[in-house]
Amino acid sequence: MRTHKGLLALGAAALLLAGCGSGQIGDTGGQTDPNNKNLALITGQRGEPFYVSLECAAQQEAAAQGYQLNAQAPEKFEQAEQSQILGGIVSSKPGAVIIAPTDDKALAAPLQQAKGNGIQVVEVDTALEDRSIAVTSLSSDNYAGGQLAAQTLVQLLGEKGGSVLALNTKAGTSTTDERAKGFEDEIRKHPNLKLLPTQYTENEPATAAQIVSSTLAANPDLVGVFGTNLNTGEGAGTALSNAGKSGQVQLVGFDASPKQVDDLRNGRVQALIAQDPAKIGKEGVARAISAIKGQPVERETKTEMISITRDNMDQQSQYFYKSQC
Incomplete structure (x- = not known):
């Protein structure tokens, strides 16, 4: 990781996904069509490199699994525009919506509506305060x-x-x-x-x-x-x-x-x-597909962080974010 041994030990986990908390398995309930091949991704802000990297990996994983992924994002990290985007997506009724909520309270009602319409909710990066809505959450620690x-x-x-x-x-x-x-x-x-x-x-x-x-x-x-x-x-x-x-x-x-x-x-x-947004994006899609099929998924997962300095940056270039896919 870096030349300082103390930080090397902390950062060396290479962002392996590991379940946290009680390891409770999420309830995949709802009336989701297990044959629905449509997914939606709503990130927190258009063009932001973290979310671009997450979206690129999500698109790649969805294509590999034979699913269509409709990705959208607000211009700024704000609740109003994201809620509007979510409303349009709910009306198209994908099998799952993968979302980085821009407000941990205000997005609860529209996402509850999505869940009530048989759409599985997967949280990435950020999460709602109400833990009863999403089937699974993935974010950095x-x-x-x-x-x-x-x-x-x-x-x-x-x-x-x-x-x-x-x-x-x-x-x-x-x-x-x-x-x-x-x-x-x-x-x-x-x-x-x-x-x-x-x-x-x-x-x-x-x-x-x-x-x-x-x-x-x-x-x-x-x-x-x-x-x-x-x-x-x-x-x-x-x-x-x-x-x-x-x-x-x-x-x-x-x-x-x-x-x-x-x-x-x-x-x-x-x-x-x-962080490792690509890992979060790929795993978010994988869990969304599992939820659509009625398979159990881990309720909450945290990923570890990497400390990058000028001394080790060339060795850690796989963690640099993308500005485009």
């Missing part, structure tokens, strides 16, 4: 990813102390909230590091850049920043570069988009915590 980000930052800093900032996206987003929580809990174990209050960027790179710039001015001892997703990491990298602080303030980003990988290579970012 985001809390562990936040912990790994903190451990990576500590390794990069060595004995150096100072202030550390986490940048979250929108309050109430299950994935980034878990990443921030894991990061905060891990950083608190290190008394030489002062954890600043987590800031919210509304998922806008420009807002992330503004926050980092003001934090640098108010805290000249800032030594580390964690961006919980692509946009926060890219915005933070811009601010640090503009301030001439790239490499002086260690930046750990989340996800491995083409832009983030370029930033890692040129030194604007010091580490990335990568």
Whole structure:
């Protein structure tokens, strides 16, 4: 994984899927036609490299299994447009809808309606608060990813102390909230590091850049920043570069988009915590097909994370995200 042995042990699992919690098998109920060969995929945002990578793998798996996959996504990671897309898909009545819910509460009612119409619901990346709707959920272990980000930052800093900032996206987003929580809990174990209050960027790179710039001015001892997703990491990298602080303030980003990988290579970012969206997409389709056929599926599965640095990035290139299939 990386040259630091402590992180090597944490990241070496190569994103193997493993059931978590009680290992409860999901109830595949509903009046689904077992011969329905149509699937729908609704990701969280069109063109976002994580979701592009997930969709590419899902399309490939669906074709290999003889199924049609209708993939759609909202322009932004917002509930209203995704709900509208979902309404149109429900009316076409696929055998299953594979979805990354953009709101863990507001999407419950339309997805419950889909379930009532005999459509199996498979959650990928994000999940509803109501666990009774989806037959199965697949996502990265985001809390562990936040912990790994903190451990990576500590390794990069060595004995150096100072202030550390986490940048979250929108309050109430299950994935980034878990990443921030894991990061905060891990950083608190290190008394030489002062954890600043987590800031919210509304998922806008420009807002992330503004926050980092003001934090640098108010805290000249800032030594580390964690961006919980692509946009926060890219915005933070811009601010640090503009301030001439790239490499002086260690930046750990989340996800491995083409832009983030370029930033890692040129030194604007010091580490990335990568997920495996292709694994999630492929397995999401496989479980959707199993649910349509009335076969049992694991209710919840988490995938592990990979810590990528400039030292090991060429060896970990299989985890770089795609901008197109």
